[in-house]
Amino acid sequence: MGSCPPAHRRSISPLSRRTTRAQTGGTPSSPSTRTLTIAVKDNICTSFLPTTCSSRALSSFHPPYDATCVSLLLTHGAHIIGKTNLDEFGMGSFGVHSVHGPVRNPRDRERVPGGSSSGSAAAVAGGLCDVALGSDTGGSIRLPASYSQVLGLKPSYGLISRYGLISYADSLDTIGLLARDFSALRETFGIIAKEDEKDATCAPAEVRAEMRHRTEERAYGLSELKAGASGLRIGIPAEYFPAELGPCSIQPLRHALSVLHSLGATLVPVSLPATKYALSAYYVLASAEASSNLARYDGVRYGWRAPLEEGERGDTAARYAKTRSAAFGEEVQRRLLLGTYALTADAFDNYYLQAQKVRQMVKHDLDSIFRAPNVLNFPPNVNSSEPSQCIPLRPELDSGVDVILHPTAIGPAPLLEDVREGRGSPLDAYVQDVLSVPASLAGLPALNIPVPVNADVRAEGGEGTEGGVGVSVVGQWGWDEMVLNVGELIY
Ligand code: GLN
DSSP: OOOOOHHHHHHSSSOOOOOHHHHHOOOOOOSSSSOOEEEEETTBOOSSSOOOTTSGGGTTOOOSSOOHHHHHHHHTTOEEEEEEOOSGGGOOSSSOOOTTOOOOBTTBTTBOOOSSSHHHHHHHHTTSOSEEEEEESSSTTHHHHHHHTSEEEEOOTTSSOOTTBOOSOTTTOEEEEEESSHHHHHHHHHHHOOOOTTOTTSOOHHHHHHHHHHHHHSOOOHHHHHHOOTTOEEEEEGGGOOTTOOHHHHHHHHHHHHHHHHTTOEEEEEOOTTHHHHHHHHHHHHHHHHHHHGGGOSSSSSSOOOOOOGGGTTOHHHHHHHHHHHHSOHHHHHHHHHHHHHTSHHHHIIIIIHHHHHHHHHHHHHHHHBSSOOGGGSOOOTTOSSOOSOOOOOOOOTTOBSEEEEESSSSSOOBHHHHHTTOSOHHHHHHTTTTTHHHHHHTOOEEEEOOOOOHHHHHHHOTTOTTOOOEEEEESTTOHHHHHHHHHHHO
């Protein structure tokens, strides 16, 4: 991996170094002999570096505590190399909505790296670190991983504590990982995927035990799969090939499917009919939650405060308006207006409630195609530490699939100039998430695998397609390990 050009170093903001153990008093207990070098997306709290969310609103915020995932990494002796740039508060797809300026793609500096975990993807692609922490609400790890050709894991919702992740849309927000290789990805995931009483949505020990029990019953270990994947059933969802999909999105998927087929896996066409409504529902729900979450940055209780003129001092409304108009960028303001509108009495039923219904339909679609039942639909017995034998789980579906595969994005990384000049509407950025939001709405594990495109496709797709588009592997809730194993087969 080549070293990162100087412009990308500037995109990591700030890139201060620290020695981790001295400050935490932690003892490294990682099983590996190497020290993991980790970059942290700047919406994840660190007590030793500012946490700005790439927003003027938090330009001088120094958190008094570390996020749980950061504490766990420090305790395991990881070396945190710095904080990474992002689309403000995680809202964006290209890495251009930041008070620190845009991020460039180390694979091709004229292109965007994808967002919102733009700096994390660039740091990994540029070889600055083994792993970068990112956050994924609707695709913000997978899209930049696809554009920047690195591994990107959005784990099952609730496996990694969100304590210390600054909220964008809590019901969708997930901390995840971008990495150059599977071993660093697995090691880091193993360290931070722990229960945490500080996050009420973090899966408790009983649910984790139940999952371990179920996954151990099945022979989906990496070495077993490498020896022959004849038991594996791979779903190919018909609805994941929208009109916007470019040629360089299809060929990597074909390649991945042929690898799995040659190992003996069965390829199964599946249908997820609610997919076509998922993107609209996501933007209503995410914006509605954002409008509530970001209400706290009023310049009085929290955040940067705009200077006021003499006559404005006693005017609270003017104080809020002036501060919030200057503290947030254009994209965040657009989301706040959209989200506030969706929650008004007039629009609530038609927008917010409809979007919640679509979310249930998307979940139901996915639950009905996976062979494994969703353990979250059947809460385990909290009075027993034994794996639950008595849960009336739906019998596993013989006709079901273990994972689905689909292109991660509708095309390769766009040119930075095109994005900056505003060629295309804001909707063009939203459409980039069309394939990633269903897994977010359903809280499922999803992994981007970089797959190079071949020369024919490059010729067909035109300039800029060298990077190609990644392939996503999505599994049932809690089957993250199997998603990683299937991903590693095609890597
Ligand atoms: N691009 C999407 C959005 O702007 C996804 C963001 C994310 O996953 N944080 O909402």
